[in-house]
Amino acid sequence: MIDEGLQNELARQGVFVTSLQELSNWGRSNSVWPMTFGLACCAIEMIATSMARYDIARFGSEVFRPSPRQSDLMIVAGTVTKKMVPQVIRLYNQMPEPKYVISMGACAISGGPFKEGYNVLKGVDRFLPVDIHIPGCPPRPEALLHGLITLQKKMAGEQLTGPGCARSFDATAPSEFPVPVLGAHDLIPPRNDAVWHPPLPKRNE
Amino acid sequence: MNTPDLHPYLFLVVLLGMAMAFPLIPLALARLWAIRFAPPRPGPQKNSTYECGIETRGDPLVQFRSGYYLYGILFLIFDVEAVFLFPFAVSFLGLSVGAVIAMLVFVLLLAEGLAWAWLKGLLDWK
Numbered sequence: 001m002i003d004e005g006l007q008n009e010l011a012r013q014g015v016f017v018t019s020l021q022e023l024s025n026w027g028r029s030n031s032v033w034p035m036t037f038g039l040a041c042c043a044i045e046m047i048a049t050s051m052a053r054y055d056i057a058r059f060g061s062e063v064f065r066p067s068p069r070q071s072d073l074m075i076v077a078g079t080v081t082k083k084m085v086p087q088v089i090r091l092y093n094q095m096p097e098p099k100y101v102i103s104m105g106a107c108a109i110s111g112g113p114f115k116e117g118y119n120v121l122k123g124v125d126r127f128l129p130v131d132i133h134i135p136g137c138p139p140r141p142e143a144l145l146h147g148l149i150t151l152q153k154k155m156a157g158e159q160l161t162g163p164g165c166a167r168s169f170d171a172t173a174p175s176e177f178p179v180p181v182l183g184a185h186d187l188i189p190p191r192n193d194a195v196w197h198p199p200l201p202k203r204n205e
Numbered sequence: 206m207n208t209p210d211l212h213p214y215l216f217l218v219v220l221l222g223m224a225m226a227f228p229l230i231p232l233a234l235a236r237l238w239a240i241r242f243a244p245p246r247p248g249p250q251k252n253s254t255y256e257c258g259i260e261t262r263g264d265p266l267v268q269f270r271s272g273y274y275l276y277g278i279l280f281l282i283f284d285v286e287a288v289f290l291f292p293f294a295v296s297f298l299g300l301s302v303g304a305v306i307a308m309l310v311f312v313l314l315l316a317e318g319l320a321w322a323w324l325k326g327l328l329d330w331k
Contacts, residue, residue, distance in 0.1 A: 024242070067255055068255065069255060086258075087257075087258030087259060088258070090250060090258050090259075090260070091258045093248065093250040093251055094250060094251055094253070094255055096251075097243060097246060098243075160242045161241075161242060169242060169243060169244070170244075171244035171246065173246070174246075175246035175247060175248040175251060176248040176249070176250050176251060179250070
């Protein structure tokens with residue numbers, strides 16, 4: 001690994017030095033292909049983001065793929081009903097590694113205004129490893145762009161090999177997440193405990 | 206200029222080699238990259254058929270009745286007729302007698318096809 005000070009010194013002299021890992025991260029973080037996958041009104045903002053005014057193409061993500069086989073990023077844009085959860089997770093399972101999830105909007109984060117609803121999943125991170133949460137109801141296109149840039153920064157800092165590498169590059173990590181079944185009253189199981197680690201509530205005694 | 210005496214078709218061999226190398230080198234590099242950095246993690250769902258998130262049900266080898274093609278052909282009569290009748294109706298008053306007769310012949314020709322199919326009993330679904 002090259003010393004950062006030396007790297008900066010070389011860069012000042014016009015010599016660009018990088019590692020294979022940084023080169024790879026630079027490449028893939030600048031061509032994140034999202035999946036065409038809208039669930040509710042947040043999808044309208046996602047569509048607006050891909051259009052000329054907000055122009056997500058500036059960040060290399062204009063290629064919305066209609067198949068999970070060709071996409072890197074799942075933007076969960078909108079309310080995830082419990083009936084839709086098995087399909088969402090199946091689609092995520094079918095995406096090739098490395099893959100990322102953006103949870104867009106209040107509904108996808110926590111159920112949002114429908115949190116008390118009997119048929120709405122209270123946050124997609126109960127089943128999927130969400131990388132970026134974008135708050136808003138719905139978030140504006142600028143917020144989605146900011147979320148994408150944040151994801152790109154995260155990808156740029158990822159380790160490809162060795163201990164501590166990102167989940168997508170870990171050969172021992174499970175390749176698929178269990179798909180719940182829609183039961184009579186709730187999803188079975190209602191959450192994936194291997195993914196969901198909510199902070200314990202703090203109570204003032 | 207003094208060029209060596211090469212076979213006149215040698216350039217084809219060179220081009221063939223380049224054409225082979227052009228796709229094979231990136232594919233080989235991608236394969237090497239995958240072995241080094243991206244361990245394959247297949248699974249039953251990842252390898253299954255993509256069907257918009259829904260599991261495939263039933264037999265995909267469904268047969269359609271071949272008798273349907275007759276209805277497809279009969280539909281064409283009305284389809285073509287509608288396409289030509291609209292401009293015919295719009296410019297009807299400005300047409301010469303010859304044009305009207307030509308159009309009538311065309312329409313009657315199509316109608317005759319329908320009458321023929323009807324007499325043959327094609328409109329009865331068997």
